[in-house]
Amino acid sequence: MDNTHGPVVALSVAESWTLLRTQQLGRLITNVGERIDVFPVNFVIDADQILFRTAEGSKLVELTINDEVLFEADDHTDTHAWSVIVRGTARRLETDAEVQHADSLGLAPWIPTLKTNYVSIAAKSVTGRAFRLEEEPARDGVQLY
Numbered sequence: 001m002d003n004t005h006g007p008v009v010a011l012s013v014a015e016s017w018t019l020l021r022t023q024q025l026g027r028l029i030t031n032v033g034e035r036i037d038v039f040p041v042n043f044v045i046d047a048d049q050i051l052f053r054t055a056e057g058s059k060l061v062e063l064t065i066n067d068e069v070l071f072e073a074d075d076h077t078d079t080h081a082w083s084v085i086v087r088g089t090a091r092r093l094e095t096d097a098e099v100q101h102a103d104s105l106g107l108a109p110w111i112p113t114l115k116t117n118y119v120s121i122a123a124k125s126v127t128g129r130a131f132r133l134e135e136e137p138a139r140d141g142v143q144l145y
Contacts, residue, residue, distance in 0.1 A: 006132075007131060007132045007134060008129055008130070008131055008132075009129065009130045009131075009132075010127070010128070010129060011082065011084070011127075011128030011129060011130055012128075013126045013128075015128060016084040016126045016127065016128035017045065017048065017126065019073075019075070019082055019084055019128065020045055020050075020073055020084050020086075021045045022075065023043075023073045023074075023075060024042050024043065024044075025040060025041070025042055025043075025073070026040070026041060026042075026043050026050070026071055026072060026073035027039065027040055027041070027071065027072045027073070028040075028041050028052070028059065028069060028070075028071055028090075028121075029069060029070040029071070029072065030059070030062040030063060030066065030069055031066055031068070031069075032062045032065045032066050035062075037058065037059075037062060039059050041054070042109070042110045043071075043073075043107075044102075044105045044106060044107050046101075046102070046105055046120075048122070048123050049120045049121060049122055049123065050071055050086060050088070050120065050121040050123070051093075051102050051105065051107055051118065051119070051120050051121075052107070052118075052119055053102075053107060053108075053109055053115040053116075053117065053118055053119070054115055054117050054119060055113055055114060055115045055116070055117065056117070060092070060117055060119075063090045063091075063092070063119065064092075067089050067090050067091060068087075068088075068089060068090075069087075069088060069089070069090045069121060070085060070086070070087055070088075071085070071086040071088065071121055072084065072085050072086075076131075076133070077133075078133065079132065079133050080130065080131065080132060080133060081130070081131040081133055082128060082129065082130045082131065083128065083129055083131075084126065084127070084128040085126070085127050085128070086121060086123050086125070086126050087123070087124050087125045087126075088121040088122050088123045088124050088125075089121065089122050089124065090119055090120070090121045091119065091120060091122070092117055092118065092119055093118035093119065093120060098118065098120075099118050102118045102120075
């Protein structure tokens with residue numbers, strides 16, 4: 001993550017996956033008709049896929065209607081921040097082997113609710129940005145863009 005060229009830097013796909021692997025909480029964005037929803041989910045990364053578990057409900061229904069999703073995760077410190085967005089296709093894991101593999105990665109619910117549906121997001125594109133956090137520039141005078 002090279003922030004020497006300005007306060008906002010595009011991350012490579014590899015850098016983006018590396019940062020995603022450091023997190024456990026992200027946001028799933030679904031779109032059905034004119035309805036867009038955002039769901040916080042805890043997740044794990046397996047190769048180039050995002051895995052999470054969910055209960056029966058609107059999230060799973062929406063993924064069944066439209067499997068095209070966005071997934072976003074981010075983090076920050078006092079001096080730096082980053083955000084990664086994955087565009088991909090979601091599908092419910094069907095086989096016992098897939099579910100057992102997901103469980104072997106430590107995929108467990110954070111809250112004490114029964115979540116028997118396992119979902120993977122296969123990435124179609126991955127974009128990331130890193131941000132250097134500094135004071136806002138002066139509002140008057142010449143601005144460097």
